[in-house]
Amino acid sequence: MAQARNLGINGQRLWDSLMEMAKIGATVKGGCCRLALTDLDKQARDLFVRWCAQAGCTMRVDRMGNIFARRAGRRPDLAPVMTGSHLDTQPTGGRFDGVYGVLAGLEVVRTLNDLGLETDRSVEVAVWTNEEGSRFAPAMVASGVFAGVFDLDYGLSRADEDGKTMGAELERIGYAGTEPVGGREIHAFFETHIEQGPILEHENKTIGIVTDAQGQRWYELNLTGVESHAGPTPMGRRKDALLGAARIVELVNRTGLDNAPYACATVGMMKVLPNSRNVIPGRVFLTVDFRHPSDEVLAGMDASLRAGVGRICKDIGLGCEIEQIFYYKPVHFNDTCVASVRQGAAEFGYSTREIVSGAGHDACYLAKVAPTAMIFVPCVDGISHNEVEDAKPEWITAGANVLLHAVLDKAGHLA
Numbered sequence: 001m002a003q004a005r006n007l008g009i010n011g012q013r014l015w016d017s018l019m020e021m022a023k024i025g026a027t028v029k030g031g032c033c034r035l036a037l038t039d040l041d042k043q044a045r046d047l048f049v050r051w052c053a054q055a056g057c058t059m060r061v062d063r064m065g066n067i068f069a070r071r072a073g074r075r076p077d078l079a080p081v082m083t084g085s086h087l088d089t090q091p092t093g094g095r096f097d098g099v100y101g102v103l104a105g106l107e108v109v110r111t112l113n114d115l116g117l118e119t120d121r122s123v124e125v126a127v128w129t130n131e132e133g134s135r136f137a138p139a140m141v142a143s144g145v146f147a148g149v150f151d152l153d154y155g156l157s158r159a160d161e162d163g164k165t166m167g168a169e170l171e172r173i174g175y176a177g178t179e180p181v182g183g184r185e186i187h188a189f190f191e192t193h194i195e196q197g198p199i200l201e202h203e204n205k206t207i208g209i210v211t212d213a214q215g216q217r218w219y220e221l222n223l224t225g226v227e228s229h230a231g232p233t234p235m236g237r238r239k240d241a242l243l244g245a246a247r248i249v250e251l252v253n254r255t256g257l258d259n260a261p262y263a264c265a266t267v268g269m270m271k272v273l274p275n276s277r278n279v280i281p282g283r284v285f286l287t288v289d290f291r292h293p294s295d296e297v298l299a300g301m302d303a304s305l306r307a308g309v310g311r312i313c314k315d316i317g318l319g320c321e322i323e324q325i326f327y328y329k330p331v332h333f334n335d336t337c338v339a340s341v342r343q344g345a346a347e348f349g350y351s352t353r354e355i356v357s358g359a360g361h362d363a364c365y366l367a368k369v370a371p372t373a374m375i376f377v378p379c380v381d382g383i384s385h386n387e388v389e390d391a392k393p394e395w396i397t398a399g400a401n402v403l404l405h406a407v408l409d410k411a412g413h414l415a
């Protein structure tokens, strides 16, 4: 698309908008705490809505509180091209996770306005409710409802620790919309996001062309041994549940290493009972988190875990319950959307690398109902879900430039 060459977004305006948004829920350590459907989330939504209205967009809110800002195209009968992410954060979150994908979308709209560029298809900027899953579990619940993964009643009935439901909190902050959730055609969906890992920065690449997102399997294990006195019980007569857990931690780590380079394998939580210094632990609860972009490899990791845990528990004489509590299939993003991203990066001569997303994103659910791709930019030291989360302005500009071109490529445009 020759006439698209050298068109770029306004990096300073995008940065200023990010910093303005970051004031809502700003923490003393320079991060953000903007939990889903709190008063602060409402303020952030209100600011986004005001900016979009100023940019000439029409606004719609669906029953899950997802917001869609639409810049009309020449052919309103055609399915829109959509981009977006989330405005909620972790309790000790950063200034870029999610909000970057939302405001990069707004910056694309503002740039199209500046240039007087019409697109054939309408362009929509989406804000997905409760992506983080911090206040209301599970994560990405509203894009999940949009994609038909969860039903609406399930989504609206998710409750926080105080028993307040998403449905009631959406009413309270004035974002319980009337639009049906999903069920409409989307021509393409793009999500721009910080990598939340160290690879791009380490390799000195500006743009991550995201081809896949890892699948995940989460487990809960309950090991049962025999509690007994740490003094009088000889070593050979113990059924130590924590010893079993220690060997399982080693097994999980080895399973990850055996499936390098893409596998991730983590024991993140353990509860030892009775957790007393002079009692041999009788029970241990622990969690396992496996991730890999290939479903087959994940299934192999599952088999290794089950066989290994069986062996360990038999050796020590432990009882064991192992339950898979979450399964999230790997996502392969749409090849033509990925090509639009690759081409956008090439237009600017940015250094690129193909990359697999290690985290879940709204785009992973959108991929079920629309051709979808993601654009990653580096973040400093790979740190995210942390108040020190940071990104360089040139990375922020680059990702939005690539988004602009990917959107134009899919929306079709006239100078």
Ligand SMILES: [Zn+2]
Pocket (backbone or CB within 6 Å): 086, 097, 098, 131, 193, 361
């Ligand atoms: Zn995010």
